[in-house]
Amino acid sequence: MTAIPVAVAVDGVVKAFGPVRALDGASLSVDTGEIYGLLGPNGAGKTTLIRSLVGLVSPDAGTVTVLGRRLPDHAVLADVGYMPQSPALYADLTVEENLRFFASIHGLRGEAARLRSSEALEFVDLPSRRRSVVATLSGGMRQRLSLACALVHRPRLLLLDEPTVGVDPQLRVELWQRFTQMSEEGTTIIVSSHVMDEAERCGRLGLLRFGHLLAEGTAAELRRRAGVERLEDAFLALSGAAP
Amino acid sequence: MSLRRAGAVALRILHQFRHDRRTLVLLFGAPIILLGLFYFLTGGGSSLPAVDVVNLDRGPLGAVLEADLRSSAQITVTPITLAGAVSALNSDSVVAYVVLPADLSSVASQQGLIAPAVHLEGTEPSLTQPVLLAVDQSVASAARSVAAAEGVRLPRLQPTIDYLHGGPTLDSLDYFGAAFIGLVVFFLVFVVTIIAFLRERTQGTLERLMASPLRRADLVVGYMAGFMAVGTVQAVEVVVFALYVLGCHNQGSVALVVLITLLMTLVAVNLAVLLSMFATTEFQAVQFIPLAIVPQVLLSGVIFPVTTEPVWLQVVSRLLPLTYGVDGLRDVMLKGDGLTGGAVLLDIAVIAAFAVALVAAATATLRRRLS
Numbered sequence: 001m002t003a004i005p006v007a008v009a010v011d012g013v014v015k016a017f018g019p020v021r022a023l024d025g026a027s028l029s030v031d032t033g034e035i036y037g038l039l040g041p042n043g044a045g046k047t048t049l050i051r052s053l054v055g056l057v058s059p060d061a062g063t064v065t066v067l068g069r070r071l072p073d074h075a076v077l078a079d080v081g082y083m084p085q086s087p088a089l090y091a092d093l094t095v096e097e098n099l100r101f102f103a104s105i106h107g108l109r110g111e112a113a114r115l116r117s118s119e120a121l122e123f124v125d126l127p128s129r130r131r132s133v134v135a136t137l138s139g140g141m142r143q144r145l146s147l148a149c150a151l152v153h154r155p156r157l158l159l160l161d162e163p164t165v166g167v168d169p170q171l172r173v174e175l176w177q178r179f180t181q182m183s184e185e186g187t188t189i190i191v192s193s194h195v196m197d198e199a200e201r202c203g204r205l206g207l208l209r210f211g212h213l214l215a216e217g218t219a220a221e222l223r224r225r226a227g228v229e230r231l232e233d234a235f236l237a238l239s240g241a242a243p
Numbered sequence: 244m245s246l247r248r249a250g251a252v253a254l255r256i257l258h259q260f261r262h263d264r265r266t267l268v269l270l271f272g273a274p275i276i277l278l279g280l281f282y283f284l285t286g287g288g289s290s291l292p293a294v295d296v297v298n299l300d301r302g303p304l305g306a307v308l309e310a311d312l313r314s315s316a317q318i319t320v321t322p323i324t325l326a327g328a329v330s331a332l333n334s335d336s337v338v339a340y341v342v343l344p345a346d347l348s349s350v351a352s353q354q355g356l357i358a359p360a361v362h363l364e365g366t367e368p369s370l371t372q373p374v375l376l377a378v379d380q381s382v383a384s385a386a387r388s389v390a391a392a393e394g395v396r397l398p399r400l401q402p403t404i405d406y407l408h409g410g411p412t413l414d415s416l417d418y419f420g421a422a423f424i425g426l427v428v429f430f431l432v433f434v435v436t437i438i439a440f441l442r443e444r445t446q447g448t449l450e451r452l453m454a455s456p457l458r459r460a461d462l463v464v465g466y467m468a469g470f471m472a473v474g475t476v477q478a479v480e481v482v483v484f485a486l487y488v489l490g491c492h493n494q495g496s497v498a499l500v501v502l503i504t505l506l507m508t509l510v511a512v513n514l515a516v517l518l519s520m521f522a523t524t525e526f527q528a529v530q531f532i533p534l535a536i537v538p539q540v541l542l543s544g545v546i547f548p549v550t551t552e553p554v555w556l557q558v559v560s561r562l563l564p565l566t567y568g569v570d571g572l573r574d575v576m577l578k579g580d581g582l583t584g585g586a587v588l589l590d591i592a593v594i595a596a597f598a599v600a601l602v603a604a605a606t607a608t609l610r611r612r613l614s
C-alpha cells in the first residue's frame with residue numbers, strides 16, 4: 001500500500017439537523033502520520049465532523065476524502081479506527097470478548113486476533129482485567145478498553161472523540177506517549193478535545209466554531225497569532241469569545 | 244409529608260407525559276384497540292360458524308328440521324347437495340354438514356327417533372359445540388311440532404356424529420396447545436430480540452458497528468443466526484414438552500411441527516429488529532407488546548377462530564404472520580397434514596415469505612435510525 005500524503009481532506013462540508021447547522025462549510029486537510037487536534041466549545045461540530053469521516057453523517061453539501069477515497073466508501077472503513085465519545089462496549093461481555101469481537105469484524109481470525117487483542121490490552125494497560133465483565137469496570141477503564149477496541153485492527157487512520165475524558169492525569173500522559181509513537185509509525189490521528197494541555201501535544205490544531213474552522217496551525221503559531229502566552233487565551237481570542 | 248413537594252413530583256410526572264407521546268398513545272389508544280377487538284371477536288358483528296345442510300328426506304319432517312336449523316342463532320346454515328357439502332367440509336369452508344336422511348320422516352313416525360347425521364370438521368371444539376347445540380335445539384322444536392300435529396309421542400333425538408379430523412377425544416388442550424407452541428416461541432423470541440437490539444443502539448455499539456467494515460446485512464443475518472441457535476433449542480424444548488409431557492394430540496410429523504416453530508422464530512427475530520427502529524429505549528420497546536403483539540395474538544386464531552371473525556377483520560388476520568403459523572401447526576398436529584396436502588406447504592411458504600420481507604425491511608431501515 002503506497003502512502004498517500006493527505007490522509008483526510010474535508011472540503012466545504014455542510015450538515016444540518018433540522019434548524020441547527022452542525023457543520024457549515026467545514027474544510028480541513030490532515031497529512032499522513034499527523035496528529036491533528038480538533039478544538040472547540042460544546043456544540044461547535046467536533047463530533048459531527050468526526051462522524052462524517054466514517055460515513056455516519058452524510059453531508060448535505062461538500063466532499064469528504066479519507067485515505068484517498070471519496071466517501072461514501074464502505075471499503076475504506078477497514079483502515080479506520082473510530083472511538084466514539086461515550087465508551088460503546090458490550091457491558092455483559094468480558095474485556096477480552098469485547099476486543100475479540102471488534103477484532104473479528106475487522107477480519108482478524110485465530111492467532112492473529114488473539115495476538116492483536118493482547119497488544120491492544122497492553123497498549124491501554126488493562127491486561128490484568130482481561131477476564132472482567134465490562135459492567136464491573138470503572139469509567140476510566142471502559143474508556144481505555146474503548147480505545148483498545150478502536151485500534152485492535154491497527155488502523156491507518158485513528159479518530160478519537162474526546163478519548164481521555166475520565167482518564168486520570170498519569171494515564172493520560174501515557175496514552176499520549178502512545179499516540180505520539182503511533183503517529184511516528186505512520187498512523188494518522190484526529191483527536192477532538194477541549195483539554196488544552198492535550199492540544200499542546202498535537203502536531204496541528206483546528207479551532208472549530210459555528211460548524212467551521214476559525215483558525216488552524218501549530219500551538220505555537222496560534223499563540224503567536226493571538227499574541228498571548230497561553231493556548232487557552234489564544235483559543236478564546238481566536239474564537240471571538242475573549243472579553 | 245409536604246403537599247407542596249408531593250405536588251412538585253405530580254406536576255413533573257404530568258410534564259413527562261406531555262413529552263412522551265408514545266406513552267400517551269399507549270395509555271389512551273391501546274385500551275380502545277384491545278377492547279374493540281374483544282368486542283368484534285366475541286360476538287359484536289362477528290360471523291357464526293358456517294354449516295351446510297343436505298335434506299334427502301322423502302317425508303315432511305326434513306323441511307321442518309331444515310327451517311328450524313336455518314333459524315338457529317348458533318350457526319349459519321346453507322342448504323346444499325351432498326357432494327357440495329363433502330367438498331366444503333374438506334376445504335374448511337364449513338365447520339360441519341348435517342344430512343337429513345331419506346327415511347328421516349318414516350323412522351320418526353314408526354320408531355319415534357329423529358336420526359340426522361352430523362359430520363363435523365372436528366379440530367375446533369369451540370366451533371363443534373354450537374353445531375351440536377343447534378342440531379339439538381332444532382330437533383327438539385321439530386319433534387314438538389310433529390308430536391302436536393300427529394298426536395303421537397315425542398320422538399327422541401338420536402343423531403349419528405362423525406368427525407373428519409380428531410374426534411370427541413380432542414379437547415381444548417389439543418386445540419390451543421397446537422397454537423400455543425407457535426405463540427410462546429414467537430412472543431418470547433420477539434421480546435428478547437427487540438431488547439437486545441435496542442441495547443446495541445442505546446449503548447452506542449450499533450454506531451460503532453456502522454463505522455466498521457461490517458455491513459448492514461451482516462448484522463441482520465448475524466442476529467438471525469445467533470437467535471436462531473438459541474431459538475432452535477427453545478423450539479425443540481417446547482415441542483417435546485407439549486407433545487411428550489403434556490401429551491398434546493399430534494397426528495402429523497414432529498419434524499414439521501419443529502420446522503414451523505423455527506420459521507416463527509425467524510419471523511419474530513426479524514420483526515423485532517425492524518420494530519426496534521421505532522423505539523429509542525428498552526422501555527419503549529416493552530410498550531410494543533400491548534400495541535403490536537396482543538392484537539396479533541387476538542387476531543391470529545390462537546383463541547378465536549379466524550373463520551368466525553367479521554369479514555373485514557379476517558382480512559387483517561390474513562396479513563399477520565402468526566395466523567399462518569397457528570394454522571400450519573393445527574393442520575399438522577390436529578389433521579395430520581403433511582407437505583403433500585398443499586395447505587401446510589402454503590402456510591410454510593407464506594411464513595418464509597414474511598421472514599424474507601422482514602429481513603429486507605430490517606436491513607434497509609438499519610442505517611436510517613443512526614442519524
